[in-house]
Amino acid sequence: MVCYDTPLVTYGLIRLQTPPGFRLSGVATAHGWHALAPYRWDAETGTLHRIEELPGGVTHLQITQPDTILVRADRTLTSADAREAERRLRWSLRLEEDLSEFHALCASDQALCEAVRPSGGRLLRCPTLFEDVIKVVLTTNTTWTQTKAMAARLVATLGAHAPGDPSLRAFPPPEAVAVAGEIVLKEQIRLGYRNTSVLRIAEDVAEGKLDLEALKDSDLPTPELRKRLLALPGVGPYATATLLMILGRYDELGIDTELRSHVSRKYFNGEAVSEKDMRAVYEHWGQWRYLAYWFDPQ
DNA sequence: GTCCAGGTCGCGC
């Protein structure tokens, strides 16, 4: 029997140990994030593509799951690169997250159980909270098609690339967005009125006034975390709930048009529903409300 | 041309 101490690195290859029952295909596609650059999901081969700027340079990572999670890089990785790639991917794939209590609660509902099974309830996230915050802002008051286009332009315009290959670019760090400034955002990246919020968040992080990464794995009580997210420009109640989900806090529902129509259709015969109605439906799921809604079958 | 999309913000009451 082969036992992999993590990370086991050979040239450009990393293996990640996974929790029992982990399915990459389910986790990658459980929500839309896999379609936002610099992620790309290839359903044919079951490969999650991701471009990351590692200490040693911009790297194309191809993540598959023949048995354990296998990460192939398009270049030889130093051990520092491999450690960093592993750290980012373990966070993104939520390999440390314990959802066993949610699974136990799902057991009583077979349809829900089946909806949860492919991903185990793990929703893909980005290596940095900065990237997730920007992407959540890009989902507000627009269509999914435009969200994808905005993320693609942000990466294509400002993302770092390996020498000689500008087609593969990483997500721009806050400094790159801050330096780009409002003209580039307005004329090239075209985030609409979100330009202002995105630029301000990037500037605040770049200047050290805002430490988003410290909110990951912080033991702040959820109400305090909520307050800090809500304070970000362009981040209202819906975006806050989504970001709390990103951070592994599932007790708050993101109230938006999708939730409204789902609850109306499934529980109220298509009639108009109030915010109170929506909350009541998932109330008994306590700290698992977001996941209970997310995987709630039609 | 008009409407609106997985909202947010600032205003007036």
Next chain:
DNA sequence: GCGCGACATGGA
């Protein structure tokens, strides 16, 4: 606290 319109962008 609550209701209302404006807000950039691009597709229907």
